[in-house]
Every structure is written in C-alpha cells, then in structure tokens.
Amino acid sequence: MPLYEHTFMVRQDLSNAQVDALTEQFKSVIEAGGGSVAKTEYWGVKPLAYRIKKNRKAHFTLFNLDTPPAAVAEMERQMALSEDVVRFLTIRVDHLEDGPSAMMRRGRDRDDRGGRDDRFGRDRGDRGDRGDRGDRGDRGDRGDRGDRGDRGGRSRAPREESKSEGGE
Secondary structure (H helix, E strand, O other), rough: EEEEEEEEEOOOOOOOHHHHHHHHHHHHHHHOOOOEEEEEEEEEEEEEEEEEOOEEEEEEEEEEEEHHHHHHHHHHHHHOOOOOOOEEEEEEEOOOOOOOOOHHHHHHHHHHHHOOOOOOEEEEOOOOHHHHHOOOOOOOOHHHHHHOOOOOOOOOOHHHHHHHHHOO
C-alpha cells in the first residue's frame, strides 16, 4: 500500500480533548478504509503565518499513514466538511520516518550541536577581531561631510563657486 504523511490544522479555540476526538475520528476513517496509522504526533498550538478563516493560531497534528488512496480521499472529504479543520495536506512518500518528525526534534537538536547558534540553529562561526573589514579611519570626526549635514546627499542650496564657474 502507498505511504503518506498527512498534517492537519484545527482551530485554536478547541480544547485538547476535542482535538483528540477529531484525531480519533480521522484514524477510524483510515482504519475503516483498510489502512493503518503508523504514527500520530501532536505538535501543539502554533502561530500561523497569516490569518486563515479568522484564526491566528492552530493545533497541528501529523499522521504517518499506510493506506489505500480511497481511504485518504474519504478522510480528506470529511476534513473539508468539518468546520473545525482549518487546513490539511497529504503527501505521498517513499518511506516513513522511524523516529520523531523534524518538528518534534527541533528543540533537542539545538542542545546537541554545541557552539554558539543563532535563533535559526546555524553556527555563526568565530567572528574574530573583525580585522577583515579594513581600516575605517577615525570615525569620531564627522568634518568630512562639510556643511551638507547629511550622508553624501546634495545640499539644498547650490554652492557659490558653482555659480561663478558656470556664469561666464
């Protein structure tokens, strides 16, 4: 049978018990269609990138499915009819992951890497003495701008010497 990863989002105002009831309902649809749910992960309430059906947050749940396509189609049909389901996505995969998904691993990986990591989990490397920037000169004196008052823009009034050069 084909393998699928299915993720769905449920409205934020539902309780955890209601989310569990919906999860069990969709599992029973898969099992009634002759398939099986290999793994279920509840990812919690997460903020959405933009408002969807007047919701700014949603409960996220992942299914790993080993099921015929007809059972997936029936589950998606029931999700589309449900007012509690905000969005869903089903992807056919070649094999299912054995361990936790990337969303569940995310918090633990940061501690295992060591070193200084920024908020996206990338190592920033040794920043050193910043000698690769070159000499930036004396930054305390700002007299090189003249009387313009801004950083390199033209002054509003033309200079006197430009009038005398062009006036001949």
